[in-house]
Amino acid sequence: MKTCECCGNEYDKCIDVTIDGETYTFDCFECAIQILAPTCPHCDCRIIGHGVEVDGTIYCCGHCSRQQGAEGIVDNADRAEEEKVPL
Structure with a gap:
């Protein structure tokens, strides 16, 4: 055991x-x-997927990275909403 x-x-x-x-x-x-699993520095959730890495910091998603000041990050969920593509 x-x-x-x-x-x-x-x-x-x-x-x-x-x-x-x-x-x-x-x-x-x-x-x-x-x-x-790493923890997102913005929302404190555990990152169990790919996450988003910006300057060596890993976030759970594009939204959290942008909330921390990252620019140019596009999350697939955001892209689908912008393009009105069903997930």
């Missing part, structure tokens, strides 16, 4: 995630996200 590094649960089906040579043990993806 291994122990989840996030919640402390002992579980026989834990997963190991290795990043830059360091291995982490989790009992589920939710715990892995809580420990490993």
